[in-house]
Amino acid sequence: MKTFEYLITxxxxxxxxPAGLLSKEGKKFQSEISIxxxxxxxxxxxxxxxxxxxxxxGNTVTITIDGPDEEVxxxxxxxxxxxxx
Amino acid sequence: xxxxxxSVASKGVAIGTIxxxxxxxxxxxxxxxxxxxxxxxxxHKALSIGLEQLDQLYKKALVxxxxxxxxxxxxxxxxxxDEDYTESIINMINTQKVNAxxxxxxxxENFVDIFANMDDEYMQGRAADIKDISDRLIDVLLEKHESxxxxxxxxxxxxxxxxxxxxxxxxxxxxLGFITRKGSVNSxxxxxxxxxGVPAIVSVQLPARVNNLKAIIDGLDGxxxxxxxxxxxxxxxxxxxxxxxxxxFLAQYKGKETITKSGQKVNLYANIGSVSDIxxxxxxxxxxxxxxxSEFIYLEHTSYPSEETQFQIYKKVAEMMAxxxxxxxxxxxxxxKQIDYxxxxxxxxPALGYRAVRICLMDEKIFRTQLKALIRAxxxxxxxxxxxxxxxxxxxERTKKILADIEQELKNTNIPFGEYEFGIMIETPAAVMIAPxxxxxxxxxxxxxxxxxxxTIAVDRQNQKLEPxxxxxxxxxxxxxxxxxxVSKEFGIWTGICGELAADPALTKLFVEYGVxxxxxxxxxxxxxxxxxxxxx
Numbered sequence: 113m114k115t116f117e118y119l120i121t122x123x124x125x126x127x128x129x130p131a132g133l134l135s136k137e138g139k140k141f142q143s144e145i146s147i148x149x150x151x152x153x154x155x156x157x158x159x160x161x162x163x164x165x166x167x168x169x170g171n172t173v174t175i176t177i178d179g180p181d182e183e184v185x186x187x188x189x190x191x192x193x194x195x196x197x
Numbered sequence: 198x199x200x201x202x203x204s205v206a207s208k209g210v211a212i213g214t215i216x217x218x219x220x221x222x223x224x225x226x227x228x229x230x231x232x233x234x235x236x237x238x239x240x241h242k243a244l245s246i247g248l249e250q251l252d253q254l255y256k257k258a259l260v261x262x263x264x265x266x267x268x269x270x271x272x273x274x275x276x277x278x279d280e281d282y283t284e285s286i287i288n289m290i291n292t293q294k295v296n297a298x299x300x301x302x303x304x305x306e307n308f309v310d311i312f313a314n315m316d317d318e319y320m321q322g323r324a325a326d327i328k329d330i331s332d333r334l335i336d337v338l339l340e341k342h343e344s345x346x347x348x349x350x351x352x353x354x355x356x357x358x359x360x361x362x363x364x365x366x367x368x369x370x371x372x373l374g375f376i377t378r379k380g381s382v383n384s385x386x387x388x389x390x391x392x393x394g395v396p397a398i399v400s401v402q403l404p405a406r407v408n409n410l411k412a413i414i415d416g417l418d419g420x421x422x423x424x425x426x427x428x429x430x431x432x433x434x435x436x437x438x439x440x441x442x443x444x445x446f447l448a449q450y451k452g453k454e455t456i457t458k459s460g461q462k463v464n465l466y467a468n469i470g471s472v473s474d475i476x477x478x479x480x481x482x483x484x485x486x487x488x489x490x491s492e493f494i495y496l497e498h499t500s501y502p503s504e505e506t507q508f509q510i511y512k513k514v515a516e517m518m519a520x521x522x523x524x525x526x527x528x529x530x531x532x533x534k535q536i537d538y539x540x541x542x543x544x545x546x547p548a549l550g551y552r553a554v555r556i557c558l559m560d561e562k563i564f565r566t567q568l569k570a571l572i573r574a575x576x577x578x579x580x581x582x583x584x585x586x587x588x589x590x591x592x593x594e595r596t597k598k599i600l601a602d603i604e605q606e607l608k609n610t611n612i613p614f615g616e617y618e619f620g621i622m623i624e625t626p627a628a629v630m631i632a633p634x635x636x637x638x639x640x641x642x643x644x645x646x647x648x649x650x651x652x653t654i655a656v657d658r659q660n661q662k663l664e665p666x667x668x669x670x671x672x673x674x675x676x677x678x679x680x681x682x683x684v685s686k687e688f689g690i691w692t693g694i695c696g697e698l699a700a701d702p703a704l705t706k707l708f709v710e711y712g713v714x715x716x717x718x719x720x721x722x723x724x725x726x727x728x729x730x731x732x733x734x
Contacts (some may be wrong), residue, residue, distance in 0.1 A: 121528070124319055125317075125319070127270050127319060128276065128323055128326070129268065129272050129275070132271075132275030132276070132279075133274060133275075135275070135279070136275075152364075157280055157340070158278070158279060158280050158281040159275055159276060159279035159280075159281065159282075160279050160281035160282055160308060160311075163312070163320065163323065164311055164312075164315070165316050166315050166320055168317065176494050192416075
């Protein structure tokens with residue numbers, strides 16, 4: 113299992129488009145990927161769930177990746193956050 | 198053959214098939230089903246059709262309006278295929294044994310509740326997206342194609358009423374004309390019809406189901422004829438060809454100066470609502486843009502358009518007009534123009550309420566974003582900034598203070614901007630009376646005759662019952678216009694007219710005599726008004 117924290121800098125927070133892109137990105141991997149804020153954790157496969165976390169600029173989220181390809185997935189998701197959020 | 202009459206909102210004649218648009222709020226009934234598996238299949242099929250529609254819309258929008266707006270449909274696609282959403286629907290069909298339409302409607306309600314209750318304005322706004330994708334799926338399930346705003350062949354649109362955002366979504370090349378059961382000739386859709394140059398008749402007492410019937414809109418005589426006889430069709434065709442001939446005749450005024458025989462020059466500009474209207478501005482040879490209704494940028498978006506989004510639009514307009522003047526009116530919503538994400542409270546008297554510059558001054562963040570985008574765009578062309586609904590001096594002073602702040606901010610960050618004119622709309626009787634106090638603060642006045650008329654004679658222009666009382670030629674209104682022009686001459690600034698009266702051929706001569714410097718009209722009125730002015734001695 114791999115995990116990392118990320119500080120959201122995008123002014124709108126995790127709005128609908130990046131949430132959609134995140135769920136697409138996550139589905140490329142076999143690993144289970146989840147995103148958590150304030151103790152509430154949801155699967156990144158689900159767009160509405162991600163949005164319901166209400167992640168805003170300045171919030172820190174925790175991403176957890178668990179599965180056979182977690183190494184590659186972790187790098188890809190990290191890169192995704194740095195690029196989009 | 199059935200003949201109906203109504204008020205002409207836009208002139209012209211068209212023959213075609215009726216496309217009836219029903220409000221998307223269809224009532225979904227709960228029906229118990231025996232075979233959930235079959236119902237889930239039905240849902241999956243509707244889902245793939247819905248996604249396909251969104252894909253088409255995305256591609257179309259990409260070409261028509263650019264990537265920024267097109268992304269809305271991409272986002273809708275993501276939401277529609279989201280597992281949370283689809284699983285909830287399928288789950289409901291399986292466990293409650295209900296029809297797919299009902300499962301979609303219930304799921305929609307649940308998600309709308311979640312988003313509407315989040316303490317984040319942006320997320321609250323997403324509730325509208327969920328409603329939108331759910332309505333689309335329900336329409337597909339009910340096989341209600343007619344409620345779609347997109348269609349393949351040109352047709353006559355019939356509806357109870359149309360909101361500006363509904364009208365703007367339609368493919369203008371597929372619209373032969375508009376008929377509405379309600380609405381007034383001064384509503385926004387009527388104005389849009391005139392901009393598009395298609396006939397429109399409003400407050401027509403039509404029966405309920407007229408979809409797919411053949412019809413003639415006669416926007417010359419205010420008649421709407423359903424299932425016309427062959428004689429009527431021949432007659433209509435004759436009118437259409439006469440109109441075309443007339444248009445050709447007027448087109449010889451292309452490239453000619455707008456000047457009276459005695460040499461008085463008038464700047465003849467055009468009104469637009471979006472970048473795509475520029476094609477028609479150039480085709481009709483307008484000498485500039487006298488009114489860019491920037492609120493349509495807000496209407497086309499599902500949340501506040503960013504500074505960058507607005508900047509790109511203003512820049513594009515400035516560049517496309519290549520050095521000709523472009524007067525951009527700052528946000529003018531409220532009253533008959535409502536936007537969901539502004540979350541405006543219900544008002545007893547919206548025409549006298551929270552609208553236009555009042556919103557901008559109370560919610561300065563919105564105003565600053567727009568003004569900054571506008572000032573940045575001045576670097577790329579000849580842009581003028583115009584503020585609507587002014588009634589007091591402090592409103593102008595406050596706006597100028599904000600403009601000065603932004604200019605300083607841009608200088609500090611080395612962002613370039615150019616010279617620009619700053620003007621205000623004169624559309625309240627108060628502004629007319631204090632014109633001598635306002636004139637030293639601005640570069641120009643632009644008279645908005647629609648609102649000025651309604652406020653001067655105290656007649657609600659949205660109320661169709663009051664149309665006999667809505668006299669835009671009322672002497673009080675004409676006197677006010679003369680007063681404003683006189684004041685502007687005294688203070689050495691210029692005055693334009695950008696309301697409907699600017700294109701009223703009966704008044705052109707009078708306005709020229711008053712000494713009006715600029716008239717801004719719908720693009721397809723340019724030649725007509727130019728001809729009248731060139732014929733004045």
